Amino acid sequence: MQKVFSRPQALKDKQTHYCPGCGHGIAHRLVAEAVDELGIREEVIGIAPVGCSVIAYDYWNFDCSEAAHGRALAVATAIKRLKPQNIVFTYQGDGDLAAIGTAETIHTANRGENLTVIFINNAVYGMTGGQMAPTTMLGQKTATTVKGRDPTLHGYPLKISELLASLPSVKYIERVSLHNPQEVNKAKKAIKQAFQNQIEGVGFSLVEVLSSCPTYWDMPPVKALDWMKEVMTKEFPLGRIK
Amino acid sequence: MVKKKILITGNEALAEGAIQAGCLFYAGYPITPQNELIACMSKRMIEMGRVFIQAESELAAINMVYGASAAGARSMTSSSSPGVSLKQEGISYLAGAELPCVIVNIMRGGPGLGNIAPAQSDYFQATRGGGHGDYRCIVLSPSSVQEAYEHMFKAFDLADKYHIPVIVLGDGMLGQMMEPLxxxxxxxxxxxxxxxxxxxxxxxxxxxxxxxxxxMAEGDLEKFNLKLQDKYREIENKEARYEGLFLDQAQELIMVAYGSMARIAKQALLNLRDKKLKAGFIRPITLWPFPKEIFGQVVRKNPKVKFLVLEMSYGQMVEDVKLAVNGRAVVEFLGRSGGGILSEDEIIKYAKSI
Known part of the structure; x- marks a missing residue:
């Protein structure tokens, strides 16, 4: 019998530590599929963040580096400048990329580094126990916004993709979601495009991936997917931003 | 390379040393009094077809160095005291990932924004870690423009040999002054x-x-930390360096100073010896590992010897001297910082009083 579906070579045969219903497993796989399909596994260097996906390098089957919280794009910048023939990407959560690492994010984008960024937005801090993220929805209850996010105290959900799109050196930004199979397919296409851009030397490319966190949204996994569709995509509209 | 003699600042000598030592990556952020270094690197690295990045912050610069080193390149950053404080998290990560790199600190007055005058008040930060965790950096302290240049070769070699961050600790006086190189x-x-x-x-x-x-796995971090400690013991055993003067005979007084302070202290010492005081001199070249052994040897020659530690701080290296002497002799201290620098006369006056 012909085998039509198997584990990508860029993904190790290893059980992940993620919670049931978490989007990271899907996002890791989409990165691995894109890497395989582009035939770049032996050239890729991935930068893992600090956050739930801190040990992404235990699951991917290619060269990887850790980075301090928020500093993945500084690490990636240096590697790409020294090794322009390698394909360098960062995989970062909302706290990493849009809170503690905002300066690195904006300045790496503004320098127009030829990098690929996979930005996982699940509107909450996962690894530390469900605190408010820069992308937390208004009214969303977290460990540090027990009455819900209040714009007068906590500001509004930060749309960093739209902010970055205003920079002339940013070449590609798309927001995708993992809430159903159709959207997952679109996410895969965008991730592959962001890698293809780097191969062609296009410049700074970022894919914002809306992802679920049933544990810290305090919802069953299926309800979490509905919430993504009904609530998150209203605040963070899907599609090509730049 | 042809031998030549040029007049150059300490900051430029550090940059030129790095270039000649094969530094392939530099990232930095402007701060006085080390600006000649970054300016020189921006010109020379590009000329040599190497990578120079003016980073958006000290945090970005040190994390770029982390990336560059992870990619296998000889890499460095430079700054001055407040900027080096910002780099501490990154230095801890470099130590934890066992990545070689060189960090130049051209010290200025602190704490806080302090001022831009030369100082030696980052000794604790450089030799005790500065960032979190049980780690050490090798610390070299040049005291002349010639040494600033030569220490860069040593710094990159040691970094690669031991997979460790190496700090080259100078001060604003060394960075700014011109000497023949x-x-x-x-x-x-x-x-x-x-x-x-x-x-x-x-x-x-x-x-x-x-x-x-x-x-994260149980027991792994402890095992790794013990491996780091083994490495640090090896470095302590093999790499401690100092310059000694008149240590072959028993002396009544030994002056101890490093970096720019040692230049002034040495003049005071020669002056005191002209006045028939029996005095010797120890200049630690590696601040970590600290050259402990020589202090014991000096005490064995004369158990009544006194040490006078001179610093451009209010007493930091003096703690290492006391640890090395371990209660076997008197350790005196004289220091100024925050803009003031001990003069030869001040040192002579104090030395005569003890």
């Missing part, structure tokens, strides 16, 4: 000799490499 061929270990099979180059023909400092 003799550029001559050196026989340092070239970077090509240092194979880095752990570097991130893409996993073609081998298993994937991972550069990290994260050890």
């Amino acid at each position: 003799i550029i001559k061929p050196t026989n340092h270990e070239s970077q090509t000799k240092n194979q880095k099979p752990w570097a991130l180059t893409g996993c073609k023909g081998r298993k994937p490499n991972v550069v990290k400092s994260f050890f």
Whole structure:
């Protein structure tokens, strides 16, 4: 019998530590599929963040580096400048990329580094126990916004993709979601495009991936997917931003 | 390389030393009094076809160095005291990931924004870690423009040999002053000799490499820390260096100073010896590992010897001297910081009083 579906070579045969219903497993796989399909596994260097996906390098089957919280794009910048023939990407959560690492994010984008960024937005801090993220929805209850996010105290959900799109050196930004199979397919296409851009030397490319966190949204996994569709995509509209 | 003699600032000598030592990557952020260094690197690195980045912050600069080192390149950053404080998290990660790199600190007055006058008040920060965790950096302290240049070769060689961050600790006086520098061929270990099979180059023909400092499995971090401690003991045993003067005979007084302070202290010492005081001199060149052994040897020659530690701080290296002397002799201290620098006369006056 012909085998039509198997584990990508860029993904190790290893059980992940993620919670049931978490989007990271899907996002890791989409990165691995894109890497395989582009035939770049032996050239890729991935930068893992600090956050739930801190040990992404235990699951991917290619060269990887850790980075301090928020500093993945500084690490990636240096590697790409020294090794322009390698394909360098960062995989970062909302706290990493849009809170503690905002300066690195904006300045790496503004320098127009030829990098690929996979930005996982699940509107909450996962690894530390469900605190408010820069992308937390208004009214969303977290460990540090027990009455819900209040714009007068906590500001509004930060749309960093739209902010970055205003920079002339940013070449590609798309927001995708993992809430159903159709959207997952679109996410895969965008991730592959962001890698293809780097191969062609296009410049700074970022894919914002809306992802679920049933544990810290305090919802069953299926309800979490509905919430993504009904609530998150209203605040963070899907599609090509730049 | 042809031997030549040029007039140059300490900051430029550090930059030129790095270039000649095969530094392939520099990232930095402007701060006085080390600005000549970054300016010189911006010109020279580009000329040499190497990578220079003016980073958006000290945090970005040190993390760029982390990336560059992970990619296998000889890499460095430079700054001055407040900027080096910002780099501490990154230095801890570099130590934890066992990545070689060189960090130059041209010290100025503190705490806080302090001022831009020369100081030596970052000794604790450089030799005690500065960042979090049980780690050490090798610390070299040049005291002349010539040494500033030569220490860069040593710094890159030690960093590669022990997979460790190396700090070159100067001060604003050394960075800004001009002295003749003799550029001559050196026989340092070239970077090509240092194979880095752990570097991130893409996993073609081998298993994937991972550069990290994260050890979550039970027992792993303790095992790793013990391995680091073994490395630090080896460095303490092999790499401590100092300059000694008149230590072959028993002396009544030994002056101890490093860096720019040692230049002034040495003049005071020669002056005191002209006045028939029996005095010797120890200048630690490596601040970590601290050259402990020589202090014991000096005390054995004369158990009544007194040490006078001179610093451009309010007493930091003096703690290492006391640890080395371990209660076997009197250790006196004289220091100024925050703009003031001890003069030869002040030192002589104090030395006569003890």
